[in-house]
Amino acid sequence: MKGLDNIQTFYFIGIGGIGMSALARYFKTMGRHVFGYDKTPSALTEALISEGIPVGYIDETAQLTDFVSVNDNTLIVYTPAIPKHNKILNHVRAANYSVIKRAALLGEVTKNTLCLAVAGTHGKTTTSAILGHLLAECNMPVTAFLGGIAENYNSNFISKGHEITVVEADEFDRSFLQLSPDIACITSMDADHLDIYGDPSSIEDAFKDFSDLLPNSDNLLVKKGLPLTGKTVAIEESADFEAQNVRIENGSYVFDLKTPTTVLKDLKFYLPGHHNLFNAVTALGMAILAGSPTHRIPNALLSFKGVQRRFTYKIKTKDLVLIDDYAHHPTEIDALFQAVSEMYPHDKKSIVFQPHLFSRTKDFVNGFARSLSQFDEVFLLPIYPAREQPIEGVTSQWLLDKTTNTKKQLVSKNSLPAIIKNSDCRIKLLVGAGDIGVEVHTITKYLLDEA
Numbered sequence: 001m002k003g004l005d006n007i008q009t010f011y012f013i014g015i016g017g018i019g020m021s022a023l024a025r026y027f028k029t030m031g032r033h034v035f036g037y038d039k040t041p042s043a044l045t046e047a048l049i050s051e052g053i054p055v056g057y058i059d060e061t062a063q064l065t066d067f068v069s070v071n072d073n074t075l076i077v078y079t080p081a082i083p084k085h086n087k088i089l090n091h092v093r094a095a096n097y098s099v100i101k102r103a104a105l106l107g108e109v110t111k112n113t114l115c116l117a118v119a120g121t122h123g124k125t126t127t128s129a130i131l132g133h134l135l136a137e138c139n140m141p142v143t144a145f146l147g148g149i150a151e152n153y154n155s156n157f158i159s160k161g162h163e164i165t166v167v168e169a170d171e172f173d174r175s176f177l178q179l180s181p182d183i184a185c186i187t188s189m190d191a192d193h194l195d196i197y198g199d200p201s202s203i204e205d206a207f208k209d210f211s212d213l214l215p216n217s218d219n220l221l222v223k224k225g226l227p228l229t230g231k232t233v234a235i236e237e238s239a240d241f242e243a244q245n246v247r248i249e250n251g252s253y254v255f256d257l258k259t260p261t262t263v264l265k266d267l268k269f270y271l272p273g274h275h276n277l278f279n280a281v282t283a284l285g286m287a288i289l290a291g292s293p294t295h296r297i298p299n300a301l302l303s304f305k306g307v308q309r310r311f312t313y314k315i316k317t318k319d320l321v322l323i324d325d326y327a328h329h330p331t332e333i334d335a336l337f338q339a340v341s342e343m344y345p346h347d348k349k350s351i352v353f354q355p356h357l358f359s360r361t362k363d364f365v366n367g368f369a370r371s372l373s374q375f376d377e378v379f380l381l382p383i384y385p386a387r388e389q390p391i392e393g394v395t396s397q398w399l400l401d402k403t404t405n406t407k408k409q410l411v412s413k414n415s416l417p418a419i420i421k422n423s424d425c426r427i428k429l430l431v432g433a434g435d436i437g438v439e440v441h442t443i444t445k446y447l448l449d450e451a
Contacts, residue, residue: 004075004108011068012036013078013089015055016045018156019168020079020102022145024053025157026109035067037088044156061091074098077105080173081387103175106145110165110179113143116286117179119169119210120187120223121203122332123279126271127187129307130283132158132166137300138292140164148326151305164290169210171203176210183289184214185221185282186228190331221285223278231260233282235274241285243277251343253277257284264294268302272311273339275332280304309437311339314430314444321347321427322420322447324440328356328433330367337374340427350377350425352416354432356384358391361399369402377407377425379416384434413439417446 010027012020015036021044028034034053038045045055056063068074076092076099092099100108110117118128125147132144133152141161147168149156158166169176169184189207204227211228214220220230224239232239236246244263246255255277257264269280284297292300306312308324315322321344327336333353340349353372355361361368361383372378380396400408411419420428420443430440 006073007032007075008073009033009068009075010035011064011074011076013076013086013092014038014082015048015053016040016042017079017081017102018044018147019106019145019170020077021045021048022157023077023102023105023109024048025051025155026143026145026159028053029159033067037063059087061088064088064091068097075100075105077102080175083387101175101178103170103173103178106167107178107180110167113163113165114183114290115179115181116164116166116290117169117176117181117184118167118187118282118286119171119176119184119207121171121190122329122335123187123275123282124168124170125326126276126307126310127185127279127283128166128168130280130301130304131286133304134283134287134297134300135164135166135290135292136160137303138287138296140290140292142166146307148310149308151308152303171206171210174206177206177213179210179213181210181213182215183219183286184211185233185286186211186226186230187223187279187282188331189226190329219289221282221289223282231285233278233285235278235281241281243281246277248342257281259285259288262294264297267298270302270304271306272343273335274342275335276311276339309440311336314440315447319426320447322444323427323429324437325429325431326433326437327431328360330364330371333368333371333431334374336429336431337371340429344427347427348376348425349427349429350379350420350423351375351429351431352379352381352411352420352436354381354384354434354436355396355399356433357386358383358388358394361396362391362394365394365399365402368399369404372399373404375405375429377423378403378405379409379411379419381411381413381416381432381434381436384432384436386434417443421447421450 016038037056076097079102118124129150135142141163144158144166146156217229222228222230224232224234233241235243242258243255252270309326312324327333380400
């Protein structure tokens with residue numbers, strides 16, 4: 001591709017995706033013509049329409065040709081999540097449109113900027129959101145493309161200038177190898193996406209390849225203990241960037257941040273869980289490497305409100321705490337349990353979990369069973385398939401049978417509100433990366449109305 005300067009029209013196939021919609025918003029702010037298709041309406045697509053970006057929901061070529069024509073000024077963007085039988089995607093390929101994957105487009109956008117890339121199998125969205133917010137609050141000229149809706153902006157897109165970009169470096173489909181990072185972090189390298197990589201060593205190799213993209217290993221922050229060369233990050237453990245003297249005061253973390261050159265005292269951070277505190281320390285380190293004025297950082301961190309579906313409180317009363325979270329890997333569920341146990345050590349806890357992908361459930365079934373068994377009560381929804389076809393024998397019942405809970409049940413979406421209400425656990429969690437998030441509003445309203 002010759003570059004983006006001459007492209008006037010962008011058509012996004014799968015525009016309702018969290019990464020795609022952020023790019024659509026970016027090009028809209030740049031004054032380009034932006035259109036798109038998605039399979040179903042959602043809060044994101046409705047928001048895009050309200051911002052002046054037309055979205056169609058019918059997989060027919062008329063959805064495309066009504067808006068764009070084949071010329072050098074038009075670019076079609078798609079994601080690997082689009083099924084191979086999609087008519088619009090097959091049409092644009094056959095009709096010689098200029099077609100590009102989302103990851104390659106993100107690489108082009110960030111190429112001539114100071115690119116801050118957040119990689120890791122867990123924590124990318126929260127770390128990116130904290131980082132983008134820190135830079136914006138420090139009056140740095142930043143554009144941030146986020147994989148979730150940041151509460152401070154009610155958006156997955158932060159636009160405060162074009163000299164710096166913050167991006168999630170996604171390991172799925174090796175997308176992050178399309179980037180040209182100047183500063184980066186790797187928060188974790190757990191096995192995941194084995195349907196793509198085949199085995200854990202291959203995903204580790206991909207992260208090593210990503211780290212090699214950096215011009216200088218001093219600009220790479222890595223979780224202490226990972227087999228990579230860079231500046232280390234840790235909590236209460238000797239590292240280049242370390243959270244020290246960590247304590248909880250009035251429901252929030254208070255800590256000192258040790259950097260290679262200084263110590264920032266008594267920083268406050270409101271998101272629960274050591275995993276979120278680690279994400280914050282990583283984001284702080286990247287912001288400092290990018291040149292953020294350290295005297296502004298404490299207030300910037302203090303004002304961060306979180307990311308939707310990342311330990312999001314929906315109800316918080318003396319009788320009931322309802323938390324919504326995106327966790328979809330055993331390590332993430334462990335982190336979630338640590339967070340709620342630290343905040344509510346004496347309360348019983350139930351989890352409603354929707355497994356995401358047949359392949360992930362198959363690959364990590366024993367890990368999921370151990371993680372879920374920590375809770376007092378477990379409710380499992382059917383597996384959310386996303387892009388996959390069923391795998392024989394891989395079901396939520398199979399997973400449920402492997403848990404050791406005495407209170408456990410397979411449930412349907414329709415039965416959820418009443419089942420959750422009747423649970424005697426005060427702390428209740430709705431967890432998963434599928435469409436369980438769509439049910440959260442209904443469940444919250446039901447519980448509040450019944451209270």
